[in-house]
Amino acid sequence: MYKKILLAFDGSEHSLRATDEAAKIASLGEKSIVEIVLVADFSKAKSDILHSQGKDELELSRRKKLLPAEEKLTAKNISFEINILHGEPGPTIVDYANKGDYDLLIIGSRGLNTLQEMVLGSVSHKVAKRVDCPVLIVK
Numbered sequence: 206m207y208k209k210i211l212l213a214f215d216g217s218e219h220s221l222r223a224t225d226e227a228a229k230i231a232s233l234g235e236k237s238i239v240e241i242v243l244v245a246d247f248s249k250a251k252s253d254i255l256h257s258q259g260k261d262e263l264e265l266s267r268r269k270k271l272l273p274a275e276e277k278l279t280a281k282n283i284s285f286e287i288n289i290l291h292g293e294p295g296p297t298i299v300d301y302a303n304k305g306d307y308d309l310l311i312i313g314s315r316g317l318n319t320l321q322e323m324v325l326g327s328v329s330h331k332v333a334k335r336v337d338c339p340v341l342i343v344k
Contacts, residue, residue, distance in 0.1 A: 206234035207308040212241045216270040219313025223343040224274045227311045228281045239285040244294040295331035302336045314344035
């Protein structure tokens with residue numbers, strides 16, 4: 206079964222549904238672990254920094270975004286880790302996933318920025334095309 210699962214999370218409804226699927230899959234194996242990865246997008250990070258009171262507040266707001274995923278996995282007794290990465294979401298997730306030895310990557314079909322998706326293509330599509338491990342796209 207899938208022992209090492211990477212969950213790409215951005216706080217959207219689709220990523221919350223992806224969290225549910227990660228919990229279901231991880232619960233099938235005894236030693237499965239879910240690694241939640243949140244990418245602090247450079248284009249959004251600039252405005253986040255300008256609107257925050259400091260580094261601590263910025264870190265706190267990113268951790269709050271992860272709270273629903275943490276709660277879902279904790280409620281199901283799923284082991285998990287959290288990593289906050291910095292960069293453009295698609296390439297950053299691909300690079301991170303390809304450097305790790307993941308059995309499965311789970312990602313929501315749509316993120317938070319629908320306009321960018323229409324112009325550039327979805328992050329999930331970019332990730333699915335370029336990552337080495339199997340990908341589950343949840344809608």
